[in-house]
Amino acid sequence: MENFKGWEDLHLVRTRIDHAIHRTPVLTSETLNKDAGAKLFFKCENFQKTGSFKARGAANFVFSLSQEEAAKGVATHSSGNHGAALARAAALRGITAHIIMPNNSPATKQETVRRYGGKLTLCDPTYEARKLACAKIIQETGATLAHSADDYRIIGGQGTTGLEFTEQVPDLDLILAPIGGGGMASGLVVAMKTLNLRTEVIAVEPEQADDAFQSWKTGVLQPPEPNTVADGLRTGLAEQPFRILQAGASEIVTVSEAAIVAAMQRIWKVLKIVVEPSAAVPYAAILEGKITVQNRRIGVVLTGGNLDLTKLPWVTQLV
């Protein structure tokens, strides 16, 4: 693990999923650069198929299965975006996707899973209930578990974001990503390490869902107790991503809820794009001064754009 040998070449991963995903654009803003005193590059995975980067990992997972495995379908428990992405990837291959979601997931995320043809099962909004419901379905159907982060195929798929990003913007000093299960953050580490790039990776987490930060600090995986507006990050850091981050990430930093909401609103207002709360978490770290950005070239992964437009956090929560 330490030297990232044995990892699947991300160029091969990209070839496998190329037909199933978008090469998303990178946006810049003079206004935001001036505010930060840095050069910021925003990788718009909110424009990705299914509205989040999860389309990458899910596609890599589904198209890596043998015919025999595929025939029995796939299953996952997901706070939303991974479920939708897996449903879509499965539909592309013509196989069944069993999606277990907490019953407090945004309605829009549930609709999306159904629209892509996923078989949706709602459960209590605890991590244990999710795992249990998923295990039961796997036992009944023989479906393959597609964990949202704890799988090298998922991590490799998300890692193609880093590959693409560095092709679009060479010589980044730093890439920032939010961290929930850790699939994206660890995928970026794998990308930078296997591409032999000097680019640092920093994961950013809500203070009120800081199990990754606590795990990083203590060296032992800590259980999650999420209570954050960033619904996409209401999940625990997974084992494999944790080990990858320990071996290759620079830092994990945390941000306040107020900063997340302010960052989200600023991105909407200046970049004129719709991002979900989780996607605003890295830029919140810049706004709160949690990262040294001065005169650096900084990549920010905007991870998704799925949310209930009638429940904007600066309207329902702060006003």
Place this chain on the structure above:
Amino acid sequence: MENFKGWEDLHLVRTRIDHAIHRTPVLTSETLNKDAGAKLFFKCENFQKTGSFKARGAANFVFSLSQEEAAKGVATHSSGNHGAALARAAALRGITAHIIMPNNSPATKQETVRRYGGKLTLCDPTYEARKLACAKIIQETGATLAHSADDYRIIGGQGTTGLEFTEQVPDLDLILAPIGGGGMASGLVVAMKTLNLRTEVIAVEPEQADDAFQSWKTGVLQPPEPNTVADGLRTGLAEQPFRILQAGASEIVTVSEAAIVAAMQRIWKVLKIVVEPSAAVPYAAILEGKITVQNRRIGVVLTGGNLDLTKLPWVTQLV
């Protein structure tokens, strides 16, 4: 006028303003295409400098002035986006822009004018009050009036949107744009006619601000009585755009307020971009079935993305 001879070559206009504007992207969506049964191409002027297409006309106006004219500054009355755009263009040339705005303009549009260094004067929210306040300032300063639509330099600048759009997406059957003062819609007509393209131009207007539609129907310019959520269209159709539309537009159609709000929300949700209500007006015509779209290649100009994010119409008006 009838044959559009004598119009300034829009390629020359583009050369004049090239340093001052963005070449904005064109977005597409499988979901929206499927809904419409057509191929839709969205030209994202919400990503334009100052957040709207008005940056084009304003830049062309300011950079067309003689040194002598420029020294005395420019002035305009504007519902918002044109004012911001003129302020910025003037700042680029280092001259003064006097901006008169109705006192009920969105706060965000007022802030923007100030941020770009415009000298802002608020007046009563009537068309007469705006004209009067503007005339007074022009008398005092000798500034040149930059009308938001009734000027061939403004129309030509907006027309570069059409030039760019047809380069990005060849062989469009139809281009749709919202109509307020008429600068964009007439600019598109000029573009299609001077480029000798077969592409039709249809202007779309809120039913509750339908002076352009009434003018078109009666052949005589009608006074505006706007009462619409589309704040950017709360202005009267101007004389020169009206004549150009009479000579070269295919149609003017109107849409309901509910359709505008639904169209705006749909664009945000599916395209993941922020557009203001006015920008959603053309897509509202597709949603309401006001235009024959089946199997056609249709360009939709998303005119801007400036609005108060705390006052979304589907939250404050309909719920």
